[in-house]
């Protein structure tokens with residue numbers, strides 16, 4: 031029986047196996063994903079991002095507990111920047127979310143970035159799709175950092191929470207531009223620390239300066255103490271408010287259209303590139319190209335023109 035069929039029948043181990051195949055980049059995973067695609071699209075995706083150590087994993091664990099209380103099944107995708115050699119943080123995530131290990135309503139999967147940023151978003155999206163098709167009501171994606179690559183990841187989520195910590199207030203200006211735009215909810219975690227109120231106030235003031243059109247979503251700043259579970263119920267309420275806004279306002283239509291277009295283009299880009307690149311590597315021409323470029327005997331534009339012209343000629347035959 032194909033993995034997809036088993037997964038749709040509720041086989042957890044088949045799901046784990048497919049996620050491994052996806053992460054390893056196996057071609058066979060694509061066929062399984064084709065079968066699962068029509069069954070996905072029901073899960074609510076939440077992205078949790080923020081600087082290292084802000085308490086994202088602790089929050090994810092608490093948010094999961096809260097959704098479990100509300101009777102929802104929860105999938106967790108934790109994207110880990112750690113090198114495959116140390117594996118330290120993956121272990122950390124596992125430990126922090128350990129109490130859910132025996133809960134059948136929770137499915138946790140860590141993905142290492144392996145230092146290859148281009149690949150994260152695809153396998154993350156595909157793993158989230160499997161969780162969605164498995165019948166997880168909520169899928170939480172934890173990503174590290176607030177750079178451009180992470181922004182791409184969280185654009186996959188219906189709702190994105192940006193997690194900060196007190197004291198970061200002075201540096202908010204220095205945080206990469208765009209952070210205020212990506213958050214649907216802002217969380218000041220570690221609210222037990224001094225300065226939490228000030229950070230929340232400053233963040234709120236910056237958000238107020240961002241001009242939004244009437245009827246647009248206005249992100250709020252919430253304080254949490256993830257390690258004790260304080261403020262989590264209100265945070266989950268806020269997620270649900272944002273979800274209602276998305277569906278109630280019709281904003282979901284544009285979000286989905288943009289997301290689907292992006293995924294299609296990513297896959298197309300990847301496949302076209304592989305199709306052109308593989309033969310060049312196989313017959314050693316690529317190495318010659320590089321030599322010629324280094325020696326300035328030709329230029330990259332001419333080489334790409336040549337390769338594409340050859341490809342067009344082959345296709346015409």
Ligand SMILES: Nc1nc2c(ncn2[C@@H]2O[C@H](COP(=O)(O)OP(=O)(O)OP(=O)(O)O)[C@@H](O)[C@H]2O)c(=O)[nH]1
Pocket residue numbers: 081082083084085086087088089119122126174219220221222223254255256257258
């Ligand atoms: N004081 C305090 N510490 C917290 C709170 N929440 C989390 N921590 C601690 O902060 C540290 C980092 O927490 P994590 O949940 O691993 O943070 P993270 O953002 O997932 O970290 P990375 O995934 O490594 O980027 C841990 O030691 C937590 O126990 C909080 O509300 N207050």
Ligand SMILES: [Mg+2]
Pocket residue numbers: 086087088123172
């Ligand atoms: Mg973490």
